[in-house]
Amino acid sequence: DALSTITERKVLRVAVPQDFPPFGSVGTDMAPQGYDIDMAKLIADKLGAKLELTPVTSANRVPFLQTGKVDLVISSLGKNPDREKVIDFSTAYAPFYNGVFGPADLAVKDAAGLAGKTIGVTRGSMEDLELTKVAPADATIKRYEDNNGTISAFLSGQVPLVATGNVVAAAIIARNPPKRPEMKFLIKNSPCYIGLPKGETALKEKVDAIIAEAKKDGSLNKISQTWLKSDLPTDL
Amino acid sequence: MSLIAVTELKKRFGANEVLKGINLDIMPGEVIAIIGKSGSGKSTFLRCINGLETVDEGSILVAGAQLLPDEVHLKALRLKVGMIFQQFNLFPHLSAGRNVMLSQMVVKKTGKAQAEAMARRQLERVGLAHKFDAYPDELSGGQQQRVAIARALAMEPIALLCDEITSALDPELVAEVLAVVRELAAEGMTLMMVTHEMKFARDVCSRVVFMHEGRVHEVGPPEEVFSAPKTVELQRFLGHGHA
Amino acid sequence: MSLIAVTELKKRFGANEVLKGINLDIMPGEVIAIIGKSGSGKSTFLRCINGLETVDEGSILVAGAQLLPDEVHLKALRLKVGMIFQQFNLFPHLSAGRNVMLSQMVVKKTGKAQAEAMARRQLERVGLAHKFDAYPDELSGGQQQRVAIARALAMEPIALLCDEITSALDPELVAEVLAVVRELAAEGMTLMMVTHEMKFARDVCSRVVFMHEGRVHEVGPPEEVFSAPKTVELQRFLGHGHA
Amino acid sequence: MAYVFDFTWLAEYWPLLVKGVRITLQLILIGGVLGVALGIACAWVRALGPKALRVPVAIYVELIRNTPFMIQLFFIFFGLPALGLQMGEMTAAYIAMVVNLGAYGCEIIRAGIAATPRGQFEAGASLAMTPFETFRHVVLVPSLQRIWPALSSQIVIVMLGSAVTSQIAVEDLTFAANFIQSRNFRAFETYLVSTALYLLLAIGLRQAMGLIGAAIFPKRSAR
Amino acid sequence: MIEFSTWDILRNLIFAARWTVLLSLVSFAGGGVVGLMILFARISKSKALRRFAIGYIELFQGTPLLMQLFLAFFGLGLLGVDVPAWLAAGSALILWSAAFLAEIWRGCVEAVAKGQWEASASLGMGRLQQLRYVILPQALRVAVPPTVGFSVQVIKGTALTSIIGFTELSKAGTIVTNATFQPFTVYGLVALIYFALCWPLSRYAHSLERKLHVAHRGH
Numbered sequence A: 001d002a003l004s005t006i007t008e009r010k011v012l013r014v015a016v017p018q019d020f021p022p023f024g025s026v027g028t029d030m031a032p033q034g035y036d037i038d039m040a041k042l043i044a045d046k047l048g049a050k051l052e053l054t055p056v057t058s059a060n061r062v063p064f065l066q067t068g069k070v071d072l073v074i075s076s077l078g079k080n081p082d083r084e085k086v087i088d089f090s091t092a093y094a095p096f097y098n099g100v101f102g103p104a105d106l107a108v109k110d111a112a113g114l115a116g117k118t119i120g121v122t123r124g125s126m127e128d129l130e131l132t133k134v135a136p137a138d139a140t141i142k143r144y145e146d147n148n149g150t151i152s153a154f155l156s157g158q159v160p161l162v163a164t165g166n167v168v169a170a171a172i173i174a175r176n177p178p179k180r181p182e183m184k185f186l187i188k189n190s191p192c193y194i195g196l197p198k199g200e201t202a203l204k205e206k207v208d209a210i211i212a213e214a215k216k217d218g219s220l221n222k223i224s225q226t227w228l229k230s231d232l233p234t235d236l
Numbered sequence B, C: 001m002s003l004i005a006v007t008e009l010k011k012r013f014g015a016n017e018v019l020k021g022i023n024l025d026i027m028p029g030e031v032i033a034i035i036g037k038s039g040s041g042k043s044t045f046l047r048c049i050n051g052l053e054t055v056d057e058g059s060i061l062v063a064g065a066q067l068l069p070d071e072v073h074l075k076a077l078r079l080k081v082g083m084i085f086q087q088f089n090l091f092p093h094l095s096a097g098r099n100v101m102l103s104q105m106v107v108k109k110t111g112k113a114q115a116e117a118m119a120r121r122q123l124e125r126v127g128l129a130h131k132f133d134a135y136p137d138e139l140s141g142g143q144q145q146r147v148a149i150a151r152a153l154a155m156e157p158i159a160l161l162c163d164e165i166t167s168a169l170d171p172e173l174v175a176e177v178l179a180v181v182r183e184l185a186a187e188g189m190t191l192m193m194v195t196h197e198m199k200f201a202r203d204v205c206s207r208v209v210f211m212h213e214g215r216v217h218e219v220g221p222p223e224e225v226f227s228a229p230k231t232v233e234l235q236r237f238l239g240h241g242h243a
Numbered sequence D: 001m002a003y004v005f006d007f008t009w010l011a012e013y014w015p016l017l018v019k020g021v022r023i024t025l026q027l028i029l030i031g032g033v034l035g036v037a038l039g040i041a042c043a044w045v046r047a048l049g050p051k052a053l054r055v056p057v058a059i060y061v062e063l064i065r066n067t068p069f070m071i072q073l074f075f076i077f078f079g080l081p082a083l084g085l086q087m088g089e090m091t092a093a094y095i096a097m098v099v100n101l102g103a104y105g106c107e108i109i110r111a112g113i114a115a116t117p118r119g120q121f122e123a124g125a126s127l128a129m130t131p132f133e134t135f136r137h138v139v140l141v142p143s144l145q146r147i148w149p150a151l152s153s154q155i156v157i158v159m160l161g162s163a164v165t166s167q168i169a170v171e172d173l174t175f176a177a178n179f180i181q182s183r184n185f186r187a188f189e190t191y192l193v194s195t196a197l198y199l200l201l202a203i204g205l206r207q208a209m210g211l212i213g214a215a216i217f218p219k220r221s222a223r
Numbered sequence E: 001m002i003e004f005s006t007w008d009i010l011r012n013l014i015f016a017a018r019w020t021v022l023l024s025l026v027s028f029a030g031g032g033v034v035g036l037m038i039l040f041a042r043i044s045k046s047k048a049l050r051r052f053a054i055g056y057i058e059l060f061q062g063t064p065l066l067m068q069l070f071l072a073f074f075g076l077g078l079l080g081v082d083v084p085a086w087l088a089a090g091s092a093l094i095l096w097s098a099a100f101l102a103e104i105w106r107g108c109v110e111a112v113a114k115g116q117w118e119a120s121a122s123l124g125m126g127r128l129q130q131l132r133y134v135i136l137p138q139a140l141r142v143a144v145p146p147t148v149g150f151s152v153q154v155i156k157g158t159a160l161t162s163i164i165g166f167t168e169l170s171k172a173g174t175i176v177t178n179a180t181f182q183p184f185t186v187y188g189l190v191a192l193i194y195f196a197l198c199w200p201l202s203r204y205a206h207s208l209e210r211k212l213h214v215a216h217r218g219h
């Protein structure tokens, strides 16, 4: 099974984002950094395996797992029934609130307010799936290949609104961009889960155990402090 | 008054002076044959008159108007003087009729119906009325050259320049083209033709110009030039020429 | 026993039957001239014997072995029969010497030194020993054709097929190539040559084959064929031929 | 591993594929027509046009031919807004395709013009046509006819290259494929189907170019 | 937060361009080898092989490289082959280049006069020997310029591998854009780096072609 393969080969292959601050982005040395990367390090440590990171996009992270190119997806992955059909999920390891963001001077209060507006979103992400459900028929949804595309489209003014995570928006603002995304309304509270290959029970149990322990011993809270600048919410 | 007046015409290609001061006056209705060795400058001379080459020195007057190398003057000149080439240069993507119609419509803005009528008339004149819709590659060389003549005539020029127009033709096709030229001469068209057909020149032309090393070396009526060449160069040229 | 035996040979290109049943036996040492109008099938006949065209019906035996279209049989055949073409077909990227060496080394796996010795010998034979290192485009047409002959000879064939090997040559170069062929004939090489050089055929050949519309129309010693042609087609052919 | 193919998703998603095909066709139709027009204009400039324009056009052609289409697209869509040039993704895609085909078309058509016998220019001139009139009425059509196969191939290449426009949210055939596979998690089947659609588009496009060629060029006799 | 200076941007892009160069080299070399095999199939005497080659070329020239990359990346994985991004990128580019190179080279082989085939055949050479010793050496001469020219297409083709997650120049461009919010500068620089890689090759191909033409005329 997958768990014993990992422990035998002593390498843990994890798909992480690299376009999704603060979960995953790059420093000036192009090395990945962020919440998800630290989470991956933590798990690799606990498994006693060497960590091998694979940068992925929102759209292709599930296929990466399906096709066995990685052992785990730690890529701010939200859970929904469709995805549960093809992969398994661990328990939640990070909070995530999907919202619609836009500049201060644009008045939008709820999903209905999106009527006639254009919203950018990353294809295949949880925001995409949820927004597609709630957006009114005459709202235009522009779907980009990856978060790079979505964020670039927002910052370069190609779309006035984006649907993304609150922390992502916060990370963008922190870098003092030309356009400041403000939260307009919340789409969904959808914490992040680690994605696992379907049917790998042993691996799932092990990962769940590591997460539970990390929650208990405060190491997960430390990651949260570093990247989200806040404590882990108690409901996680 | 002369129709074409060439004075001290000089033309260089780089360091190579090809025309070294040409003087020639041509009266309306004259038929001039230009003969001379290969490289003596015959083609260059004709091309200068048609403005295909820029002139370095000297002047060319056509119907009293000076030849100048700007677009307006060139166009005016070319409306007066037509040119026919050794290689026919028909437009391969147009039918014979369209070849004849094109420049009328583009240059003179003639209406389509009128241009077509003119094209039919000119093709008729060269004996090719029935080939109106044939494409150039469906025509023999002689037919192509006759279409080229019709095309030039359709612009109603006052003079025609012909540069070895039968040299690219198979021997059996030469006659049909020369017959058309003979007809034109008879109708009073002013013609300047570079030719190797000495017999034709003798029969049809009013004057023969012998060019040698970029100069007009001898001029005169054909009987004189062919029967009593004055210079040794012309004697030698005619000696191994086709006369 | 005949060296080359052709029986009821037929060859079609699509619907066009080019060879309509050819029968011909050639003895060792014979020199055969094949003459006939353009399109009568002369080239196709030779190409069949060399396996460059597949045969539709009939058989070709060379030195007793049947010609079959698989690579092993073809190779065996071509080792026995060499062919020389109108267009020389020297390999332009190899020097004359290398041209002669190549097939020995590749096909017969002859060692380099031995192949080179053979190449020098054969080039010597055609009078071109001094051109060993010259490239084809540095040679005249006649020299190129002589290299081609040397190249074929280096494979030590028992017969040579020559298809109009002087037709692409300027008149002054024909003689030097024919001299080589004459030499070969004198040495006893079996030769089949398509040629328009009637005088040469008359002087050198043991038999002349007249082909007409895909058939061998008349065969005989040159004196007979040229002086007393039996069929009207041959008479007509010789009438406007070069005999 | 026994992979079981599953194409049942086609029932739900085929309208998306149809839309994707439509957008891809739209891109190549408009991009193709305008791109060839731009190519002709640039070819004219480079071969016969005003000298002052030749260098800028040459720089444009070399820049485009030596950088990837995707980067051109990103530059137009994400980069140009920094200069205040904002445009929708369809506009950006059209511009990128026209600019790209224009550069390649220029070089191809220029080769066609260069192969025109000098006599054609001279015949035009001696019939009192201006250089531009000669180009327009005498040189252009035979030049295009000469290079039509090469131009057709290039248009097919540009059509296939348009797959990249999905990266800026143009909802073309590739977008449809990516969208579907992010919902049905049947990446292989989805890409297989869309690849087959592209193949059909490419074959159809080449056929269409052949027909257009047959329509605008006079057929030559066998001589 | 981290700040990127223009130098940081350029440094990272040039660093990533290394992968572009490496991937281009691998694809071009591999494409050459596979292309040669496709070429042999394309001009072989066997109808089946010819058909296969025609189909192969049609397939790879008639579908977007992007789709080929997706299929290689996700498709092969599902069929049980574990394909890392670099391998998928490399193999898709190799197969794609092979189709184009085979077609380019076929033109060059066909440019060799038919008489060369016949002369070598009549000297008893087998088909492979003919190719090896007579045809290819001659085809090679005309093949060099278009082959060098095609290498530019390969370099540009590698840009697409960014979409399947291979971090080469283009991918680095998108990542850096997202970290710096300076798309104009970043994509401008990316374009310039590609240009610096491709343009010398284009020029070289062009000058080779001219030399060949001159040589031909002087013949």
Ligand SMILES: Nc1ncnc2c1ncn2[C@@H]1O[C@H](COP(=O)(O)OP(=O)(O)OP(=O)(O)O)[C@@H](O)[C@H]1O
Pocket: B013, B016, B018, B036, B037, B038, B039, B040, B041, B042, B043, B044, B045
């Ligand atoms: N475009 C050109 N550039 C350079 N030299 C030229 C050009 N055209 C003609 N010449 C040179 O000018 C000289 C005269 O050429 P021209 O064609 O006028 O001779 P010609 O009398 O018409 O000869 P032919 O009977 O062979 O047609 C020749 O030496 C030729 O090489």
Ligand SMILES: Nc1ncnc2c1ncn2[C@@H]1O[C@H](COP(=O)(O)OP(=O)(O)OP(=O)(O)O)[C@@H](O)[C@H]1O
Pocket: C013, C016, C018, C036, C037, C038, C039, C040, C041, C042, C043, C044, C045
């Ligand atoms: N590869 C081919 N495909 C189709 N038809 C061919 C082919 N080769 C030759 N033919 C036809 O076969 C006939 C005989 O041709 P062949 O070359 O054998 O004639 P020939 O006697 O050698 O003529 P020539 O004296 O002109 O060389 C001609 O009608 C020719 O058109």
Ligand SMILES: [Mg+2]
Pocket: B042, B043, B044, B163, B164
């Ligand atoms: Mg001349």
Ligand SMILES: [Mg+2]
Pocket: C042, C043, C044
């Ligand atoms: Mg023959």
